[in-house]
Amino acid sequence: MSTPTVVVAGAGPTGLALACGLRMAGVSVRVIDKAERPSVASRALGLQPRGSEVLNRLGALGDLPERSVRMAEVATHVNGRCLVRLRVGRYAALTSWPVLVNSQAEVETRLRRRLGDLGVEVEWGRELLGADQDGGGVTVQLTDGTVRTEWLIGCDGAHSRVRKVAGIAFPGASVVERFLLADVRAALPLMRDTASVWLRKDQMLAVFPLPGGDLWRVVASAPPDGGDDVDSGGVAAVLRRELATHAGVDPSAAWEVVWTSVFGIQRRLADEYRRGRILLAGDAAHIHSPFGGQGMNTGLGDAENLAWKLALVASGRARDGLLDTYEAERRPVAREVVASTSGLTRLVLGESLPARAVRDHALVPLLRRPVVQRLLWEKSSQLKVGYRKGPLASRWPRLRSAVGSCAGDRVPDVECIRDDGSRTRLHAELGSRWAIIAPPADAQVYVDHARRRLGGAAAVAALSSSHAHGRRVMLVRPDAHLAWSGTAPAALDAWLARTLGDGLPRTSQWQPSD
The missing domain is CATH 3.40.30.120 (Glutaredoxin)
Incomplete structure (x- = not known):
């Protein structure tokens, strides 16, 4: 194969979007991923309006809006009572894009299709083992040989090998030890344009509608008595019990389990986004709580910001100091997302009596105010993300x-x-x-x-x-x-x-x- 100008490690949304942006600007690129094939698991949900804008500018949005659930509100229940209905996507002055709920796999499919149209196919089953850089480029060691490139971009997730070989620290801490998740097909008595959340003491249950008929995502903090059921693969059984306890949904109703997962929540932020000719984007550079639906959208923002800058440098139209403005503009965005989502998670889960008192008697009533709802939506939409304080x-x-x-x-x-x-x-x-x-x-x-x-x-x-x-x-x-x-x-x-x-x-x- 010809020597690429850029090698992108990781074929998730961030890596694919970055590769699309580079190819649209005429830069040669190769995308490698250690997985043998694309994932079909739903994983991240939801495109905020900013994420939809990025995909649209890349020519990758396609029919995703028609195939997505258009979220209208988030209904929050405290101790069994619905106390807040938080409207989302209603302030059209900022954008015409709504909040879209769809699986990460669907987003990746459209980005791969667009990248294929631009002449690049993902190279599956090619794991990056190491990388050595010098003043002229990077030699990338793969399981089946080496590749020489001018730039290496790590979009390979929270356990990024690229970040490790570059020697970039990834400090942080655990926020929540364990959450349970299942995508299920069931006839639940819930609105299909509403995310429903139940809070009771230090327990949380959330149900999100997914495209495809009676498909739902059910997420809950692991109950203290989950014990062996969870460890033995009984995630779905525990979630059915939580649905009955918190939402009053009959656990005997038939449902089909599509996918389950047990996961923890961490907050981490890379010390640097660039080390010479190696750069990081997406989860390789920052991970945080999924509360607020910011993860995939923040990675797409990284990709779009980096693509045009790297394209100018690769074409010789800009000196490579321009790439330092990528970290200067995007790292503060990630730092704020990491902090805000971690704080929101702890507050919502009510890990202590004082925290639950603040949540139930201060935060929830505050959320009823229209001005607060507008500010929250503007923040979560990422449409107000800007770089006024940046070097450019x-x-x-x-x-x-x-x-x-x-x-x-x-x-x-x-x-x-x-x-x-x-x-x-x-x-x-x-x-x-x-x-x-x-x-x-x-x-x-x-x-x-x-x-x-x-x-x-x-x-x-x-x-x-x-x-x-x-x-x-x-x-x-x-x-x-x-x-x-x-x-x-x-x-x-x-x-x-x-x-x-x-x-x-x-x-x-x-x-x-x-």
Whole structure:
């Protein structure tokens, strides 16, 4: 096989999305995975609106919205009483995408299909054993030989071999020792657009509707008397008992068990996202509680952020110091997710009498307030994730754009007009491309500057928008964040020069040890 520019280890959502983004930008890539075949287990559930946006920009969303459960609310019961119905996805001003519930396997299927369309097939049964890097690349040792590549990206999960061979620490701690999970097919008397949660003392039960008829995910904290039933593979039996105890569902009702798992919850965050020519993304860089449905979506955000930066470096259009902005922008996002989901987990589970008192008498009543529900949904949707404090935003004064964003903020999916007069949506023009949004009379000079630096018409879309006011021009990144806004072509050129080269090291400051 030909020598790839990038080797991606791990064919989960993060690795597949990263590979798609790189291929769309013209970078040669190989994806390896130690598994013999794709997993069919559902594992992670749910795409937040931000995750759907990423898949859509990659051309991988396909018919997933039609094949998903569209979540409307989360019903929370305390001591048998439904006290809160938390609406999700109702604030359409931010996005048109709802919260979608579907299995991780379905997401991976669509990403593999898109990657195949781009000319890359996952290499299954190829386990990474080690990697040695030098100033010119990385030699990757596999079970069946070696591969030489310029860059190695670890998307190989919580037990990442890439992270270990790079020598990157992964500190953290256990949050919850044991949870029980089962996907079952059963006629449960519950709403199909609602996630139902029951809290009683320090026990929790949750039931989520899954696509495919009467398919449900049932999750519960392991009961103190679970004992031998759980250890002997009786997860489903214990969960049926918990359903009867907490939800009043008849445990004698027939059901078919599709998949079961026993798992613990940990919180860990890699000390670094980059060591020379080796980088980490997704669960290889951060793991946390599944409460809030942030895991898969955070990994997709990592992949999209890294893809366009690595593509510029790999093509020689940017010095590799640009890759350091990946950690600078994405690690704070993961740090906040790790902290917030861990705190939420402990509070919801009520591990002590004071914690349960706060949960039952303060948190639950607070959740009834519309403003709190709106803020929670905005946070969980990841649509407000931004990089105002990141190094790319600080490379130019933080002037507000015409659509009310500051440098580093996500730009809404506004309607735009191409230079041929046809109408489009902004996000449809992104993915592997940047976009210049400018008044038609002023656009060409800005577009010329951007294309000269970023790679021609295939790399930069020329658009105008009725949302623009005055003569302010916007440069939008491939991940839909505002890169620059201003009224002078020379200022745009200066920003691009600084971001892509000036002030960045020509080679990585990391050097291999003797």
